[in-house]
Amino acid sequence: MTYRHEEGEAGTELIPGLADALPRISDDGLTYDFTLRRGLRYSNGAPVRATDYPYSIMRMIRVPWGGRSFVTNYVEGAQEYDEGRADSIRGITADDNSGRITIRLREPYGAFSNVLAFPALAFVPRGTPMRNLSASPPPGVGPYMLDEVVPNRSFTVRRNPIFADFRIPDIPLGNLDAIRVSIVSNTNSEAQQVLNNQADVFDAGDTLPPALLPQIESQARDRFARKPVPSVYYFFLNTTRPPFDNEKARIAVNMAIDREALARIASGFLETGCFFIPRGIVGHPDSECPYGDEPDLEGAQRMLREAGLEGAPVTVWGQERSPRKEYIDYYTDLLNRIGFRAEERIIADTVYFPTIGNERTDPQTGYANWLQDFPNPSDFYLLMDARSIQPTNNQNFSKVDDPFIQRQLERLNPVPATELDTVAAEWQALDEYTAERAYVAAFGGLSVPKFFSERMNFDSVFHPLYFNDWSTLSLK
Structure with missing residues (x-):
């Protein structure tokens, strides 16, 4: 499929x-x-x-x-x-x-x-080794094939010469003979290369640096656009260990967050919100945020005092890449301002999610995000499903295990995608409940940049799930 x-x-x-x-x-x-x-x-x-x-x-x-x-x-x-x-x-x-x-x-x-x-x-041949093959990926079926892979540094996709023979309807054959990809964590360098036509496509999953954005908007307006995608950006709050096993601690964080400040860090690409089901997905609440529109530092400080959690130590996990590092800088400072004793733990992008998803790490809090895998609220609630808690590659970072959520998912998950509208109100009620319990501190959803060099045709498909559709990219 x-x-x-x-x-x-x-x-x-x-x-x-x-x-x-x-x-x-x-x-x-x-x-x-x-x-x-x-x-x-x-x-x-x-x-x-x-x-x-x-x-x-x-x-x-x-x-x-x-x-x-x-x-x-x-x-x-x-x-x-x-x-x-x-x-x-x-x-x-x-x-x-x-x-x-x-x-x-x-x-x-x-x-x-x-x-x-x-x-x-996707299909791979029987007998393909059951281990990570990043350095030498197995063959697949598609218009392009992977080649010249240097893990965490670069790879190339080349046209698959036999794919056209299959005549599969509605699957583009691709316009380019090869696409060479460099993997970098420095988004400033990445953006500058595309602006200067030294590279052709900016990774839409990255954020344009704020300092370069005015220059891009003035010099490259015909090859730059913001594209909204259903997504949720949030700080997870581990409900199984102190201090966030205490609901008051989680509520205090949600009360204190200045979501507009985080939007500024994101160069205007963040659309603020405090619910987990994002805009564009059935069930997104149209109600007001239970914590108000403005941050309440004094209320958060008071709640921590009432819970006896002043001075509680917190390690905040984050990534090196911008603006995720800046999100964590802001968040750590905020936790200290409301009364925690917080410090950062910043690790490499390539190992971040496997590290925080490992039960041996068992992180207290940190950055996380989810972009739709498919247009269904059940996709997002995988991250709230107790059955998703795994010893490795865990995605339920807050380790939410709520009987009410489980009962609702048992009823709502079987509803076919074609009938989602019939249960929209129930998904909304579930998401409002989740927000009130403060299992995460959601702060918004993202628009992402479509940004090309002057050599590229700008009319290629920007897919709602996969962003830049490489099989439709073409040179002028």
Whole structure:
């Protein structure tokens, strides 16, 4: 499965990729059937077989992918496989002769069709080693293939010469022979290179430095735009250890945060808010923030005194990249101002999320964000689901385990994506409850920069899930 290569709402439409049609879903929502297209081959020329699929899912779990709970929570036998109690996933069967693949769920999950479109669930050949292969990625099926990989420094994608033979509808073949990518943490250098036409595309996942923004807006207005994306930026608050196992401590943080100040740090790319479900996603509350529109430092200080938490030590985790480092600078100072004894722990971007998602680290608080994987509130509430708490690659950083949230997710998650509007009010009520319990300190959602060099055509697709659509990039 994949998404249509279009901008805006059109880009959220699911379309078949390596399957010959959308899934056939049983009336009870528990069985998904596919048939693989005939004649597919990997970029190395090897045939794509239906039995590669269950192997690919097992490998995704073993590597492991941080979002694997989308599969282990729902597919029959996936949890047992993840825990080492089974050698395979009984809920996924495949037949190479017919190309048929069948997936059985333990319980209905309305967004499972979206889960099937995750890049992490893509095919790899059976026998691909079940370990991280960043330095030498396995072959895949698509218009481009990975080459010349230097982990954490650079990689190249080159046109896949056999992909056009498959004639898969609605999948662009790509316009460029090669795209060379450099990985840098210095966003000022990154932006300056694109402004000066030394590089062609600015990473839309990065933030333009405030000092350069006026120059970009005046000199490059025809090759720069802000693109809103459904997302939530927040500080997680570990509910399982002091001081944030105390609800008053969490509320104090939410009361004190100046979200407008954080928007200024983000160079105007942050749209402030205090709810977890972002704008553009069904269930986003249209009610007022329970902590008001203005920061209340005195109220936060008073609440900490009442809780007996003045002087409580707090380590604040953050990344090196800008403006995330600046978010943490602000946040740490704020915690000290309201009465905590806070200090920063800044680590490299490349290891940040695996580190804070490891139970051995068990961080108290720090920076986190989530951009939609698919247009459904259940995607965001993965981060509030107790079943998502994992020993490694944990995404529920606040370790929220709330019986009310679990009961609501049990009712709301099975609702098919096509019927989300019927439960919008219930999702909104759940999100208002979550905000009142202050499980995180949400501070807004982001617009991201589409910023190219003068050599590039600016009319390429900016996808709502994947940002710059590389298969539609082209030179003038």
